[in-house]
Amino acid sequence: EFGIQRPKGYTVSYHAQPEMEKHHFGQTHPMKPWRLTLTKSLVTAYGMPFAMDNYITREATYEELNAFHSSDYLDYLVSAAPEDQPADDNPDKEVRFNLGGSDCPLFHGLYNYCSMSAGTSLDAARKICSGQSDIAIAWGGGLHHAKKSEASGFCYINDIVLAILQLLRIYPRILYIDIDVHHGDGVEEAFFSTDRVMTVSFHKYQPDYFFPGTGGLDDNGPKSEHNPGAHHSINVPLNDGITDEQYEWLFKTVITAVNEHYRPSAIAMQCGADSLAGDRLGRFNLRVQGHGACVRFCKSLGLPMILFGGGGYTPRNVARAWAYETSIAIGADDRIPETIPEHAPWREHFIHDTLFPTLEQSMNEPRHNRNSEKRLREIVQHINEQLRFVSH
Ligand code: ZLM
Ligand code: ZN
Secondary structure (H helix, E strand, O other): OOOOOOOOOOOEEEEEOHHHHHOOOOOOOOOOOOHHHHHHHHHHHOOHHHHOEEEEOOOOOHHHHOOOOOHHHHHHHHHOOOOOOOOOOOHHHHHHOOOOOOOOOOOOOHHHHHHHHHHHHHHHHHHHHOOOOOEEEEOOOOOOOOEOOEOEOOEOOOHHHHHHHHHOOOOOOEEEEEOOOOOOHHHHHHOOOOOOEEEEEEEEOOOOOOOOOOOOOOOOOOOOOOOOOOOOEEEEEEOOOOEHHHHHHHHHHHHHHHHHHHOOOEEEEEOOHHHEOOOOOOOOEEOHHHHHHHHHHHHHOOOOEEEEOOOOOOHHHHHHHHHHHHHHHOOOOOOOOOEOOOOOOOHHHHOOOEOOOOHHHHOOOOOOOOOOHHHHHHHHHHHHHHHOOOOO
């Protein structure tokens, strides 16, 4: 199909669980697990499964989730029932664990959904650890806001933290990169006190107006002399309307410097697609090509890598970005036809038949770009100063 072949010299694995995609957060909730089905169908229509090892993953076990999450929290998640069913007699715990509100509703099959998401990311991590995969893809993961004992921002279980804990069994230093439009606060916080994980998050930053409100340039982890993790959290706070050109420049500049100072042994990359233009919750002007260029750049570093999903609230664009990034992983991005295949399921759902819609096709009016060149240079300078504290 389209001359797409197995990459020579390295292996890509694709980890998914179709049952996960059947879950619903509620009728108008922005998070739609169905976007994963749309992604897989586009990947398949392009013939990409022939070029990868494809796994349907099992659910993560309670013990596996317990490697990061507290037992009280997990016990409640196991027993919690959606509002339209009885047994919802535990308002105290719902408040304590931030469950049952509009961001993190209790829905039917919630625990299964969580354990499947975590299962895909854990399987991806294990394939990287065993050396059976060089790049492992887990679009069902990437739920970067979940805390040890708290749900947050549509995330209940932090599959990324669980996957990185697996990688740490084998690899001395992990670089976590997050290109979701929201700050990767849960992953950052989980590794605040270790220098074996460096986190770098690119996101919209506007405290009090944009979720979660953390991730300023100066938020680099608790700076105590006794904390080896000090200086190992990097944040790239951005404003509305950033373009491909600016984002790619920042990304390559920052990641090149981080790679030289930190010398990671593996990469965990969250590819939230809500940083694309036209996203229901996003604010940026990124195109599928610009988002994908970040993945291509990380691949070029030649390290074992996991690609996680994350946010993404305009499903047709989520599917475009993650299908394109799958083609980058297998090295077929130079061959993939721009026109969405005739036989692709839900083809009319894409509105425009191209993999690469223009900004005008993605949104009625592109957002005003509020990122000055001067500010971007200041950000880079600040990060270069911070990196002087980091050397391996
Ligand atoms: N209200 N329904 C990104 C997580 C973003 C917190 C303000 C809820 C929404 C949003 C939910 C159907 C990732 C906040 C928002 C309205 C308190 C957020 C349910 C619309 C709806 O229509 C909606 C009734 C809902 C939620 C919008 N929530 C937009 N932004 C953020 C969380 C997650 O992409 O980073 C990774 C997967 N929450 O701003 C409020 C403060 C709840
Ligand atoms: Zn997001």
